[in-house]
Amino acid sequence: MRGARYFILLATFASFVFAVARSELERVSDDELMNLIRTEKYVIVLFTAHDCDPCDKFENEMLGLREHLVDALGAWIVKAEDSQMTRLYSPTREPALVFFRHGVPLLYDGPLNDELILHTLNDNKEPSVKELTDENFEHLTQVSTGATTGDWFVLFFTNDCVDCQRLQARWEAVGARLKTRMNVARVNRGTTGAATARRFGVFHVPQFILFRQGKMYNYDIRNHDVQSFVSFAQDWYKNVKSERVPLPKSPFDDLVQMIVDYLKENPSMWVIALVTAGIGFVAAILMRRSAPAPKKSKKSDKKEKSSGKEKSSDSTESKKKQK
Template identity: 45%
Template structure:
C-alpha cells in the first residue's frame, strides 16, 4: 500500500513536466527560401560556444508552440550564419521576426513574456514610410503641431549600411512607438526635396524632429540601444538643435541652387558679371541704333 502514494507522486511529476522540443535548424539557403515566402518566420541566429546564445535558444524552445499558435510563425535557428550581419550589427545571438519578409530585430529583456509581448504587439511593420508628398503633412515638422516627435532615417538604394539597418530600425520603432513615430525616407528617390531641405547629403542619416527643431544623430553606433537612448532625451543634452527649415517653393529652390552653384564656383560670379555687362551694352547699342534709324526715317518724311 505504501507504494501507491509514491507511484501517484511520481506520476504527477511526470504529468506536470513539460518537454521542450529542439528548434529546427536550417542553413542559409533554406532560410532565404523561408523569409522570401508568404509565411511569418522567427529566426534565431546562434553560434557555437556561446552561453548567451544557448540561453536564448532555451527560452525560445519553451515558447515556440505559443509563438506558432499566436503568430502562425515558423520557428527556426541558423548556426554560424553568414546572414546575421544583415540584421544585427552586434552579431549572435540575434532573434529576428520576419513578417512576410519584413524583419524586426528583437531588442529587450531575454524573457519568455517579453519576447511574446514584443512580437505579438508588432505583427505589422512599425516604421512609417515618408516621401516629399507627405512629409510635412504627416510630421508637421515646421510647425511642431499635433503629430508629436518623429525620428527619421534617411536612406538610399545604393547604401549597403542602410540595407542592414531595416531590422534595427524596426526594433527602434517597436521600442519607441508609444512615445514617438519612427519613420524612414528614401533621399535618392521619393525624398530628394526633403533631403535637400534638411541638408542631408549622405546615407544613412538620422534626424530627431521635435517642436519645430531637429537634432542630428552623429554617432556611428547603429544599434537599437544607441538609437533608443538618443531618443530618450539624450539628444537634448549632447546635440545642438537646429531650426526646421520652412517649406520652399520651386522658384526658391531654383534661386537657392543657382546661388549655391555660384558660391561653390566663384569663377562663375566673374563670368556672370561679364555676361550681364555684355548684355547691357548690347541692349544699349540696339536701342541707340533703333533710335538713330527712327530719326533718319522721320527726316526723310519731312523732306518729301
C-alpha cells in the first residue's frame, strides 16, 4: 500500500511539474540568450516584463504555437523577462517577439494572431535585407538606369551608430513586409559602402533612400517604426520631392568628394588648412625679398667690358664717317 501511495504521489508530482513547465516558456538570462543566439540556427525570443498583462497574453499564444514552431523550424523558443537587450530590438518595449536567424534578428510587428505569427516566422527563415557594397551596388540595383531589378529601399548605417544597431530587427521586418514588392537593403557607410554614400550625399546615419525608376526619395520622417517605413515605400514617397539619381563618380571625383566630406565633418581642418597656406604664402614673399642679388661672374664682367669697348669704337667710327 505504501509503495502504491508513493508511486501515486510521484506520478502526481511529475504531472504537476509537467503542467507547470507547460504553463510558461523557458526563461533565460541575457548571457544565456546571447549564447543561444551565437550558437543556434533559429532562436525565437519573447521579451517580457514583470506584471505585464499583454506579455502574459503573448506568452500564452506562443505556448500554443510552440510545438508547431519546433516541428517546422527546430527553433529554440524562450522568453527573457526584464531584459536589458529589449531596447536593441523593440522601440515600444515589452512584449516583443524577435526571431533570430543565424544571429540576424527579425522583429514581429503584427497583431496577436497565431496564424499570422506562424506564417511570418515560417516565411522568413532567412534574412530578407540584402547587403550592398561599393563593388556590387550599381550592378545589383541599376538605380541610375531604372532597369530590371525593381525598386530599392536602402538604409545607410555605420558600425558605431547605436540607433542603427537598434534598427536592424525593425529593418528586417520592413524587408519581410516588402519582399514581394521591392528590394530592401543596407549599405555600411563607414566601411564597404563609403564611396556609395558619398555618391548620394549621405553624411549622417541612419539615412534611408528609396530608389524608384531612376529617381531617389529621401526618407526624412522622424518615425522609425515598421509601419511608417512600409507606408513610405508603398505610397507616401509621392509626397516627397524626387531627385535624379547621380551617376557613379570617377575615382578622381570620388577622391575630391572624400576630401570635401572630410572637411565638412571636420570644420576645424578648414582653419588649419587656411592658416598653413597663409603662413606658406607670407614665408615665400619674405624669402623672396630677403634673398641677395645674384653676383656677376668674372666672365660676364669681361664680356660687358668688351662689349662696351666695341660699342665705343663703333661710335667713333660713325663719327669719323660723318665728318
